[in-house]
Amino acid sequence: MSIFTGGEIARSTSEFKRYWRKPEVVSNKPEFLIQLDKAASIEFCCSITELQELFGEAINIGRTIHPSVASLPLKDLVTHLANQLSWTPEKVSHALELLSLSPRSDFLKPDNPYTPADVYPWKFNRSLSYLRRPFLRRECNGEIEVIWGIRHLYSASQYLIYLCLNGRLKAQSSEMKKVMSDLRNKQGEAFNDKVADLLAQDSTLVVHRRVKKIGKTKIQVGDIDVLVADPTNLCIKVIECKNFALARAPHEMKNELDQLFLGRQKRKGKGREKSAVEHHQERVDWVRDHLHDVVTWLELDSSTDWSVEPLIVTDYELATPHIYSSPIPVVSFVELSKTLSLS
Numbered sequence: 189m190s191i192f193t194g195g196e197i198a199r200s201t202s203e204f205k206r207y208w209r210k211p212e213v214v215s216n217k218p219e220f221l222i223q224l225d226k227a228a229s230i231e232f233c234c235s236i237t238e239l240q241e242l243f244g245e246a247i248n249i250g251r252t253i254h255p256s257v258a259s260l261p262l263k264d265l266v267t268h269l270a271n272q273l274s275w276t277p278e279k280v281s282h283a284l285e286l287l288s289l290s291p292r293s294d295f296l297k298p299d300n301p302y303t304p305a306d307v308y309p310w311k312f313n314r315s316l317s318y319l320r321r322p323f324l325r326r327e328c329n330g331e332i333e334v335i336w337g338i339r340h341l342y343s344a345s346q347y348l349i350y351l352c353l354n355g356r357l358k359a360q361s362s363e364m365k366k367v368m369s370d371l372r373n374k375q376g377e378a379f380n381d382k383v384a385d386l387l388a389q390d391s392t393l394v395v396h397r398r399v400k401k402i403g404k405t406k407i408q409v410g411d412i413d414v415l416v417a418d419p420t421n422l423c424i425k426v427i428e429c430k431n432f433a434l435a436r437a438p439h440e441m442k443n444e445l446d447q448l449f450l451g452r453q454k455r456k457g458k459g460r461e462k463s464a465v466e467h468h469q470e471r472v473d474w475v476r477d478h479l480h481d482v483v484t485w486l487e488l489d490s491s492t493d494w495s496v497e498p499l500i501v502t503d504y505e506l507a508t509p510h511i512y513s514s515p516i517p518v519v520s521f522v523e524l525s526k527t528l529s530l531s
Contacts, residue, residue, distance in 0.1 A: 192505040195522040220371060224352060227367040231359055234283050236352060242283050243345035245272045246323075250338045262325065262332040287344070288323040288334070289316065312437040313356055319347050354433050372431070379431040383501050384414045386525060392420055394486055402478060402485045409470040417486045422493060424482060426475050428468040428500045441508060449512045464500065465516050472498040472516075
């Protein structure tokens with residue numbers, strides 16, 4: 189907790205100035221948002237931009253009714269939203285259905301295509317959670333009434349974007365799955381560069397990023413995210429950068445343990461998938477086996493005794509490295525920053 193709190197303080201401090209930053213006027217949508225909107229139109233029959241517009245207009249309508257909690261007959265809400273958004277009533281009805289919770293005869297047994305796991309309150313990222321579906325429907329005086337909270341609607345709108353951008357949405361369409369995968373890959377590369385840029389601030393270090401081969405020799409066990417030579421201490425650091433989404437529930441921590449340390453069985457009994465630590469250990473062993481070539485490629489003195497040290501850097505402070513004894517040190521970006529500033 190103390191480590192995570194330290195990370196939150198550091199992130200909040202560095203981001204504090206953004207509250208006074210003048211918003212940039214963007215004439216064109218970023219390409220990633222265009223692709224995300226196209227995929228969402230297939231996934232939801234509405235783009236992310238359109239869903240955000242619906243959230244915003246529902247907040248505006250709600251404020252005219254009550255400062256915190258609003259309610260309207262469903263048909264009136266559809267009419268209001270259709271008029272304000274210039275949508276057809278059918279499109280508004282479909283979007284509201286996507287974002288609404290209705291009474292169920294058995295709370296723990298939702299109708300298909302949903303499963304009981306979609307309503308278990310201890311699971312994060314549920315398809316039938318209140319955060320995913322902020323409009324509540326009930327029968328009142330013989331008609332369907334919709335209730336929504338103003339602040340909660342804003343939280344739900346941000347949460348939907350978070351799920352898409354972080355690849356956590358349980359997408360059904362191949363288009364949305366591909367867009368989320370591409371976004372995660374770009375975020376991974378950006379984090380890779382962020383770690384390399386941090387280390388490159390130390391002029392005594394030699395830093396290379398995304399190393400695929402040493403000279404003409406290809407690294408057969410995968411790319412090295414950041415390869416760092418410390419001539420002062422005669423040390424080669426082999427760094428793996430992991431842009432993990434923060435585990436928020438016990439089953440997510442179990443998945444994180446498997447992915448980071450333990451590995452897992454492949455589906456249909458097709459062997460075992462190695463963990464991130466196991467994969468990285470293979471890269472470290474490869475560097476040790478080719479240490480002379482590595483040092484020569486870095487244009488450093490290969491006649492001296494160099495050591496090789498592995499490291500895994502994560503974007504957030506994870507709990508699992510404090511649960512499982514890892515053979516490779518795992519530190520967050522903030523922890524790495526503090527170490528460099530102290531040295």
